Amino acid sequence: MDLFHYRKNELYCENVPVRRIAATTGTPTFVYSLGTALMHYQRLLEAFDGHEVQICYSVKANGNLALLAALARAGCGFDIVSAGELYRVRRAGGKARDVVFAGVGKTADEMEQAIRAGIGMFNIESWSEAKLLDRTASKLGRRVRAAFRLNPDVDAHTHAHVTTGRKDNKFGLPIEEAEDLFARARRSLRQIEIMGVHMHIGSQITEVAPYTKALARALAAIRRLRARGHEIRTLNLGGGLGIVYHRERPSTAKEFAAAILPLLRGQNLRLLIEPGRFVVGNAGILVTRVIYLKETPSRTFVIVDSGMNDLIRPSLYDAYHEVVPLALRASRGPRRRVDIVGPICESADFLAKDRLMPIPKPDQLVAVRSAGAFGFVMSSNYNGRPRAAEVLVDGGRFWTVRRRETHADLVRGETVPEAILRGRRRS
Ligand SMILES: *Cc1c(COP(=O)(O)O)cnc(C)c1O
Numbered sequence: 001m002d003l004f005h006y007r008k009n010e011l012y013c014e015n016v017p018v019r020r021i022a023a024t025t026g027t028p029t030f031v032y033s034l035g036t037a038l039m040h041y042q043r044l045l046e047a048f049d050g051h052e053v054q055i056c057y058s059v060k061a062n063g064n065l066a067l068l069a070a071l072a073r074a075g076c077g078f079d080i081v082s083a084g085e086l087y088r089v090r091r092a093g094g095k096a097r098d099v100v101f102a103g104v105g106k107t108a109d110e111m112e113q114a115i116r117a118g119i120g121m122f123n124i125e126s127w128s129e130a131k132l133l134d135r136t137a138s139k140l141g142r143r144v145r146a147a148f149r150l151n152p153d154v155d156a157h158t159h160a161h162v163t164t165g166r167k168d169n170k171f172g173l174p175i176e177e178a179e180d181l182f183a184r185a186r187r188s189l190r191q192i193e194i195m196g197v198h199m200h201i202g203s204q205i206t207e208v209a210p211y212t213k214a215l216a217r218a219l220a221a222i223r224r225l226r227a228r229g230h231e232i233r234t235l236n237l238g239g240g241l242g243i244v245y246h247r248e249r250p251s252t253a254k255e256f257a258a259a260i261l262p263l264l265r266g267q268n269l270r271l272l273i274e275p276g277r278f279v280v281g282n283a284g285i286l287v288t289r290v291i292y293l294k295e296t297p298s299r300t301f302v303i304v305d306s307g308m309n310d311l312i313r314p315s316l317y318d319a320y321h322e323v324v325p326l327a328l329r330a331s332r333g334p335r336r337r338v339d340i341v342g343p344i345c346e347s348a349d350f351l352a353k354d355r356l357m358p359i360p361k362p363d364q365l366v367a368v369r370s371a372g373a374f375g376f377v378m379s380s381n382y383n384g385r386p387r388a389a390e391v392l393v394d395g396g397r398f399w400t401v402r403r404r405e406t407h408a409d410l411v412r413g414e415t416v417p418e419a420i421l422r423g424r425r426r427s
Pocket of ligand 1: 058060061079081102103200202203204238239240241274275276277278373
């Protein structure tokens, strides 16, 4: 569900014709519908109405400051995986105490920044990390709150690159070692209050069964831990809720909550969830312009001005993104099978393959749909390409919330040593 729609043959984002945005910012440009993102956040909140729940939006899905600021003002918390994301959250006006910090490779420096900022909770992913966090907190004379991220070994039935809850994944700690882990923590961690259990089993999960399975395992572990005197107050179910890219029929927020809540009744657990894609995935499109048509004996290529440096999901995960014209009328005609590819010098550079559609003409604008999550955040300057602009739409208004990068941005931070400029001599 989203607020992109056609009005008189023309693609609109909320009440703004996308063509008008492209005329202002050029292409490629990510266009975000604020109404769509907030609607998804609200839906999740309403689905869990009546249960104590904190939604921590996963910043890594889309860290644009304006989006984060809007979510913070709507009362949303944040799930971060680096000190850089913490910096973003704080710059956007998010409250540190509503931040939870996951990730397998937190450095002492990142921990220190998070402790000083006063974040709500660390999600610890290894015993080594627990020890380092304890030492770091001790050095700062602070006590911190944390959960252990447990790996429940369930199959989330999603792409191999985005499954995180199997025992062979690098994430979390084996759930069968939970008792030993909590016992060790009680013995040896002085500065950490372990108050919860965290899980995050994968991304783009379209059914509730993996969640209920993981939840059942977590609740069993929590029962065993409580029986040994550990006070467990929070359960963080992570993110991963799937969205529609093509023909998926993901469970709705209501169905998700309806499956989860009965299991939590009477458990005296504060629930945390960390949706990323669910909030922003359908809230964004990538607008790009057709540069050339290229016919070879075997294929028809539509070459556009955006590629895997802007949106790597098709290349990385074989992800499907719908590609639609900005002007319906301009794209009538017989349908042909085409590949929509970018200008990057890689055969993996494509946005869509084997699409049956009327062949777009050079200069025509098209939109790559559902590009709000893991789009801009994964973009790069590969092939010397400035990163795309980002535009936020709210009703009838729109703002460029990140200007397109310039060529000067491409070399920012680089220096040529004086000795190289003088001409290199052998030493
Ligand atoms: C990536 C991530 C999320 C969000 O995943 P989505 O699939 O975008 O909902 C939540 N929690 C953790 C720990 C993550 O790493």
